[in-house]
Amino acid sequence: MRPVDPRLLRRARPARVFLAGSVLIGVATGLLVIVQAVLLARGISDVVLRDAGVGPVAWMLAAVIAVRAGLVWLQEVVAQRASAAVKSTLRRQVLEHSLKLGPAWLSGERSSRLTTLLTKGLDDLDPYFARYLPQLVLAATVPAGVIGWMATGDLIAAGTVLVTLPLIPVFMALVGWATQAHSRRRQRALEVLAHHFADVVSGLPTLKLFGRAKVQASAVRRVTDKHRAASMSTLRLAFMSSMVLELLASISVALVAVGVGLRLVEGRLGLETALMVLILAPEAYLPLRQVGAQFHASADGVAAAEEVLRVLETPLPVAGERADVPDLRRTPLYLHDVTVRYPDRSEPAVEGFDLELWPGEVVALTGRSGVGKSTLLAAILGFVTVERGVVVAGGSAADEFDPVLWRRQFGWVPQRPGLRVGTVADNVRLGRPDAADSQVRQALDAAGAAELALDTPVGEQGRLLSGGQQRRVALARALITEAPVLLLDEPTAGLDADTEATVIAGLRGTGRTVLLVAHRPTLLAAADRTVEVGARKSPIDRLVERELVTP
Known part of the structure; x- marks a missing residue:
């Protein structure tokens, strides 16, 4: 990432305002530095050469110092406010962009990686805005003004500074390249640590059951040691580079001081001018x-900003804009030659799949695990991109319609339902926020969850409920919607026979179109027809099937 990345300025308006304010403060600081040096040199020369008082000069010098202190305070306030605003803006943009990218993209990202980025990662932008950028502005304004003013009094000293000054940026660039690589390694180490720790915590009951919890403690310790080693390596590089820069600056100042001293002794330079140059x-x-x-303090923030920009620059799926979405209560849904391929797989997840789904019928997708049944549901919802083929409704491809309006036609229960912290009623109302308690109760009864009270608490990721209860709450959330089509992925997994019968009766009683992924014989028997996914069909077979299912 460059010192001031234009992409960051485009994404976060507070960063542009802050940079403009920093330039103004930097110019004012440069002028005050020169004024302070002139006043200090004049006051010292008056005392040494003229044995005069320093009353007016001292007061002016005190005023300049006070103004400089005020500018430092103002710079700190502006930087902290800008940093908070930029972090808030970037967090919101990353969350919104991630949601627009959809579940398919999120499934390929580590949840701990995004969590680390949006918390600790973006918090590391504070040193970048509060320390690094202000100093960068001062580095661009103060040296130019100082050298220009020095040239009016001692051209040789100004030339010496002008020649030696570029050595510092050259060594800074060399150190910066190494620091960026160390910061990226440290960021990756932190992501691995967060991901490993999250996996261990989520799987702790299973580890305790099989007596493997203590073994994982040593694994976490090893990952932590790697993160500590990466952090210490970055700190070691920071200290060494600071020493190099201090040494270069000290030698350069010494060269200027030697030249000024020699010219002062020879009488070619006045005391006041010499003092001003030395100051x-x-x-x-x-x-x-x-x-x-x-730069070292801000390197972690720079690495986090690069990761944020990577997420924000991930292209969104092509979305349609048509609002005339056909009503699937009366319109059949067609899948023709649908092929889906994931980027990290050589073989397609689904290849050449055909299906005709008529209003009011219950169709079960069957086939061995991994043949793409869940992928087909995701393709209908537009969560994955169809490489070849098309999903058609009302004579138009589904990707031509506005995705928000299109998805309102469907109630969806995935393989692993997502529940939020709250109550059972809160989670069911995600499907219909304005639903009355009686409607929520009716949806729960139809989903076979009659034993659950509306105020039953739900923990994070559905904790406090059993696996079967989580699935039934998710099914009630789909049933309470007014969507004409239900897409259900193993809706009765983990349920006993009686509850499964209740769920099947509830689905039948809705009169809606139901497309479900099923393996259990009871669920397959309740469907109007079953379609095997992954089976190769000839064109004649497809024609015969189309004639048989057409009402």
């Missing part, structure tokens, strides 16, 4: 040295 010389190097020092 200004360190001020020319100081901003660049501080940039190098603060």
